[in-house]
Amino acid sequence: MPTTPEPGRRPHTGRRRNEAARQAILAATRRLLAENAPGRPVTVDAIAKEAGIGKQTIYRWWPSKGAVLLEALTSLARDEVRTPDTGVLESDLAAFLGDIFRAGTAPDNAAVLRTLAAEAARDAQVAELLLGFTRTRRGALRTLLERARERGEVAPGTDLDLLVDQAFGVYWFRFLSGLAPLTPAVARELARTLALGAR
Amino acid sequence: MPTTPEPGRRPHTGRRRNEAARQAILAATRRLLAENAPGRPVTVDAIAKEAGIGKQTIYRWWPSKGAVLLEALTSLARDEVRTPDTGVLESDLAAFLGDIFRAGTAPDNAAVLRTLAAEAARDAQVAELLLGFTRTRRGALRTLLERARERGEVAPGTDLDLLVDQAFGVYWFRFLSGLAPLTPAVARELARTLALGAR
Amino acid sequence: MPTTPEPGRRPHTGRRRNEAARQAILAATRRLLAENAPGRPVTVDAIAKEAGIGKQTIYRWWPSKGAVLLEALTSLARDEVRTPDTGVLESDLAAFLGDIFRAGTAPDNAAVLRTLAAEAARDAQVAELLLGFTRTRRGALRTLLERARERGEVAPGTDLDLLVDQAFGVYWFRFLSGLAPLTPAVARELARTLALGAR
Amino acid sequence: MPTTPEPGRRPHTGRRRNEAARQAILAATRRLLAENAPGRPVTVDAIAKEAGIGKQTIYRWWPSKGAVLLEALTSLARDEVRTPDTGVLESDLAAFLGDIFRAGTAPDNAAVLRTLAAEAARDAQVAELLLGFTRTRRGALRTLLERARERGEVAPGTDLDLLVDQAFGVYWFRFLSGLAPLTPAVARELARTLALGAR
DNA sequence: TCATAAACGAGACGGTACGTCCGGTCTTCTT
DNA sequence: AAGAAGACCGGACGTACCGTCTCGTTTATGA
Numbered sequence: 001m002p003t004t005p006e007p008g009r010r011p012h013t014g015r016r017r018n019e020a021a022r023q024a025i026l027a028a029t030r031r032l033l034a035e036n037a038p039g040r041p042v043t044v045d046a047i048a049k050e051a052g053i054g055k056q057t058i059y060r061w062w063p064s065k066g067a068v069l070l071e072a073l074t075s076l077a078r079d080e081v082r083t084p085d086t087g088v089l090e091s092d093l094a095a096f097l098g099d100i101f102r103a104g105t106a107p108d109n110a111a112v113l114r115t116l117a118a119e120a121a122r123d124a125q126v127a128e129l130l131l132g133f134t135r136t137r138r139g140a141l142r143t144l145l146e147r148a149r150e151r152g153e154v155a156p157g158t159d160l161d162l163l164v165d166q167a168f169g170v171y172w173f174r175f176l177s178g179l180a181p182l183t184p185a186v187a188r189e190l191a192r193t194l195a196l197g198a199r
Numbered sequence: 200m201p202t203t204p205e206p207g208r209r210p211h212t213g214r215r216r217n218e219a220a221r222q223a224i225l226a227a228t229r230r231l232l233a234e235n236a237p238g239r240p241v242t243v244d245a246i247a248k249e250a251g252i253g254k255q256t257i258y259r260w261w262p263s264k265g266a267v268l269l270e271a272l273t274s275l276a277r278d279e280v281r282t283p284d285t286g287v288l289e290s291d292l293a294a295f296l297g298d299i300f301r302a303g304t305a306p307d308n309a310a311v312l313r314t315l316a317a318e319a320a321r322d323a324q325v326a327e328l329l330l331g332f333t334r335t336r337r338g339a340l341r342t343l344l345e346r347a348r349e350r351g352e353v354a355p356g357t358d359l360d361l362l363v364d365q366a367f368g369v370y371w372f373r374f375l376s377g378l379a380p381l382t383p384a385v386a387r388e389l390a391r392t393l394a395l396g397a398r
Numbered sequence: 399m400p401t402t403p404e405p406g407r408r409p410h411t412g413r414r415r416n417e418a419a420r421q422a423i424l425a426a427t428r429r430l431l432a433e434n435a436p437g438r439p440v441t442v443d444a445i446a447k448e449a450g451i452g453k454q455t456i457y458r459w460w461p462s463k464g465a466v467l468l469e470a471l472t473s474l475a476r477d478e479v480r481t482p483d484t485g486v487l488e489s490d491l492a493a494f495l496g497d498i499f500r501a502g503t504a505p506d507n508a509a510v511l512r513t514l515a516a517e518a519a520r521d522a523q524v525a526e527l528l529l530g531f532t533r534t535r536r537g538a539l540r541t542l543l544e545r546a547r548e549r550g551e552v553a554p555g556t557d558l559d560l561l562v563d564q565a566f567g568v569y570w571f572r573f574l575s576g577l578a579p580l581t582p583a584v585a586r587e588l589a590r591t592l593a594l595g596a597r
Numbered sequence: 598m599p600t601t602p603e604p605g606r607r608p609h610t611g612r613r614r615n616e617a618a619r620q621a622i623l624a625a626t627r628r629l630l631a632e633n634a635p636g637r638p639v640t641v642d643a644i645a646k647e648a649g650i651g652k653q654t655i656y657r658w659w660p661s662k663g664a665v666l667l668e669a670l671t672s673l674a675r676d677e678v679r680t681p682d683t684g685v686l687e688s689d690l691a692a693f694l695g696d697i698f699r700a701g702t703a704p705d706n707a708a709v710l711r712t713l714a715a716e717a718a719r720d721a722q723v724a725e726l727l728l729g730f731t732r733t734r735r736g737a738l739r740t741l742l743e744r745a746r747e748r749g750e751v752a753p754g755t756d757l758d759l760l761v762d763q764a765f766g767v768y769w770f771r772f773l774s775g776l777a778p779l780t781p782a783v784a785r786e787l788a789r790t791l792a793l794g795a796r
Numbered sequence: 797t798c799a800t801a802a803a804c805g806a807g808a809c810g811g812t813a814c815g816t817c818c819g820g821t822c823t824t825c826t827t
Numbered sequence: 828a829a830g831a832a833g834a835c836c837g838g839a840c841g842t843a844c845c846g847t848c849t850c851g852t853t854t855a856t857g858a
Contacts, residue, residue: 015823015834043813054836059815131376159388161379162369166392169368170361177330180360189358193365197396213854214802242844244807253805258846416830441818443833452831457820529774557786559777560767564790567766568759575728578758587756591763595794609848612807640839651810656841801856809848815841822835827828 017061024051025058029072042069074133083140089148089198093167093191096144100137100171101182138164145198154198163194209251221260223250228271232314241268241314265325268315273332282339288347288397292390295343296366299336300381303374316375337363344397353397362393420459422449427470431510440467440513464524467514472531481538487546487596491589494542495565498535499580502573515574536562543596552596561592607649614658621648622655626669639666671730680737686745686795690764690788693741697734697768698779735761742795751795760791 028051032042040046044065048055062068084095145160154160170190174180209219227250231241239245243264247254261267283294303312319326344359353359369389373379426449430440438444442463446453460466482493502511518525543558552558568588572578607617625648629639637643641662645652659665681692742757751757767787771777 015832016825017834018823021835041813044815045813048836052836054838055815056817056837057835060834065814131378134376158392159385162385162388162392165369165372165379166365166389169370169372170364171368172372173364173368177326179330180364186358186361189361190365193357193361193396196398197392199395211804211853213804213856214800215855216803220804240844243846244844247805251805253807254846255806255848256804259803264845419830439818442820443818446831450831452833453820454822454832455830458829463819525774529776556790557783560783560786560790563767563770563777564763564787567768567770568762569766571762571766571769575731577728578762584756584759587759588763591755591759591794594796595790597793609809610850612805612848612850614808615849618809638839641841642839645810649810651812652841653811653843654809657808662840797858799856799858802854804851804853806850807848808850809846811845812843814843817838817840819837820835822833824832824834825830826832827830 018057021051021053021057022061024053025061025068026072026075027051029068030075033069033072044068070130070133083143085144085147087151089145089151089153090191090195092144092148093194094188096141097167097171097187097190098184101184101187134168138168141167148198153195158198163198166194166197216260217256220250220252220256223252224257224260224267225271225274226250228267229274232268232271235314243267263325265319265328268325269328269332272312272315272329282342284343284346286350288344288350288352289390289394291343291347292366292393293387295340296370296386296390297383299370300383300386303370304381312374333367337367340366347397352394357397362397365393365396419449419451419455422451423456423459423466424470424473425449427466428473428510431467431470431513434513442466462524464518464527467524468527468531471510471514471528481541483542483545485549487543487549487551488589488593490542490546491565491592492586494539495569495585495589496582498569499582499585502569503580511573515570532566536566539565546596551593556596561596564595565592615654618648618650618654619658621650622658622665623669623672624648626665627672630666630669641665667727667730680740682741682744684748686742686748686750687788687792689741689745690791691785693738694764694768694784694787695781698781698784731765735765738764745795750792755795760795763794764791 025047028047029042032040032046032050044055044058047068048058058068062071082095082099084092086092086095141164142160145154145163148154149156149158149160167190171182174182180186209217209223211217212219224246227246228241231239231245231249235241243254243257246267247257257264257267261270281294281298283291285291285294315325315329319329340363341359344353344362347353348355348357348359366389370381373381379385423445426445427440430438430444430448434440442453442456445466446456456463456466460469480493480497482490484490484493514524514528518528539562540558543552543561546552547554547556547558565588569580572580578584607615607621609615610617622644625644626639629637629643629647641652641655644665645655655662655665659668679692679696681689683689683692738761739757742751742760745751746753746755746757764787768779771779777783
């Protein structure tokens, strides 16, 4: 998410940034990503044309193509992350993971993330954005585990971060590789395994 | 400064394939991957120049740039993956994960893997090859778990693939994000958690 | 270093047209044209910034970039063109051409004209305006020749426009190509040749 | 109606520069220049597409778009410059100027030269090419005048270069401005005037 | 023995995408 | 209402890189 330019020292005169253009760009990007048609590659030019804006407007708001893709993805999966509190770790985990998995199963996100990871590797800014994207979700899962620890469902000395990484590791790994599914059933099974491992 | 391979040293082999050229290509690729310098991108032209060979020679041996990268990686990490058999799941896991973590933390490998993952992100073919690379290791871990199941250490109905993905998920996630370490201690703790979760 | 016009000094005049702004624009244009530095291209944005005004103010007063350039030139070379009348064609020509050559050789004018000609070359509108600028001078020369014709110094049937174009052709050609000088001596010699050719 | 060059017919030449590609580029440029259609601007992309080659191939042979235009023009007007020798200066001049004028009257050269002059102003290389283009012709005219001087048709002390510039000045001035024609009649009249002025 | 065939270094080529630049218009806030 | 500031659309520019193709050279093989 691009840091909105802090309103400068001088009260901003001049034409203000056009939020509609910004949204048009994101919408167009999402549309192209969702189509994923062979003849319609997700090019910067294609995005500009689809959005009916000039290329420069894209580069005025985002530093690179990858940044746009990331934000399009983020806004795609912006559905709030629930931090359920059923009083039982396994149930909480199952609900949480189910949510995450569902958002990540949208048909074409894999391609997006592929491009993103590439950008992240060469553009530190994108990398930071990508990490920021996951940080929120990781924080939510961590909270969930801490609550369980207070309830005594987690053995003292257990490395909570490792548990978090097990969950997100599975998620990202399967998401990116497409080798195995991210179904609700898997979410439940993963919840079970993690809850067991936490004891 | 690139360790330029002494130029013109490599002899022609006439109409027979020149193994030296092949090795020069792999060595040059590894060098570029390890450097990962901004002004020295890992392009096919760069590899060819660094190796002192023609681009066509690359495409005579490999179908695409990604294939070269993968093979450079594979030859780097050829150290066989042990499939220990101590008779106790947790010990087996700890040994296996320790190996994997160590290989991925060796400074040279790390740079190569990171660049390769970036490459994979933008080239689906590389991604496929990279997955093929991990398949072997995944197979080893899976074997290890199956043996434990036969010994009764794993609850029937447990999703072994999910356990495998938890292990490799943590590995890749931490490796690529750099958010958390991959120390031997983490390997042991992960082994403990997985063994617990398998019950 | 650009002689930045003290910024913010010029007062707003509210709803009345601000002659000061107009002059600032012309001055800034002249400055940029005269500099002709590689890093300071004569773009509309550059002019606006250098003048400390908004781009729209330029387009409120002139229909296009070229029009601004032309007016900057015109105001530069406003020195009236003399139409001498010595009663002898050759003398008249020598005086007239001497003036023209001198104006075009003044260092400042030279830079401006050269840049402008370049601009004219890529912008048909500028070319048109530039021609309008020369039309006045051409008219003066033509008048001079007509007077000579009435005096009988020009053979009947002589193409006066062709003579005019010979004079201005030499002027522009040498001015733009820089291949040969535009000295007073050349003006005299050209006057002699033209007077001869007119007979 | 783009006369598409039979696609894919042109053979590769391997590591040597492909003269066919070069010619295809020039031909395509000439075609686009000649069309001068509003919807088909003479863009680098358009040239590349029309020629059926990659843009990079253009930039491998020429430093900029202007250079291509110039060469297309040059090759267009490559018709040899005659240096007639009738034994009479005026006749020689008339023939020579007639040739030059005819070449310059091709409908669309004006646009080409406009673009060229723009490039020349910012790209010294193009400027040099443009001057080289005229040098040959100027040399021919100069030779012609020198022969006349030897025959005694030119007054001693006459500035031959000035006469040359009068001729080419008229040519370029009318050519670029389009203000007055370059008909055979004008060539004859100019020849008469110059021959007179030389005496 | 000598012609042929294959691999090689070199690098031009077609094609696709990228990110930048600039002209002219539009919008917002200030004076 | 005019002005300063600057975002916006459109379109061209020149660069980077992939994978293909051909050249001329070098060497092993087979007639």
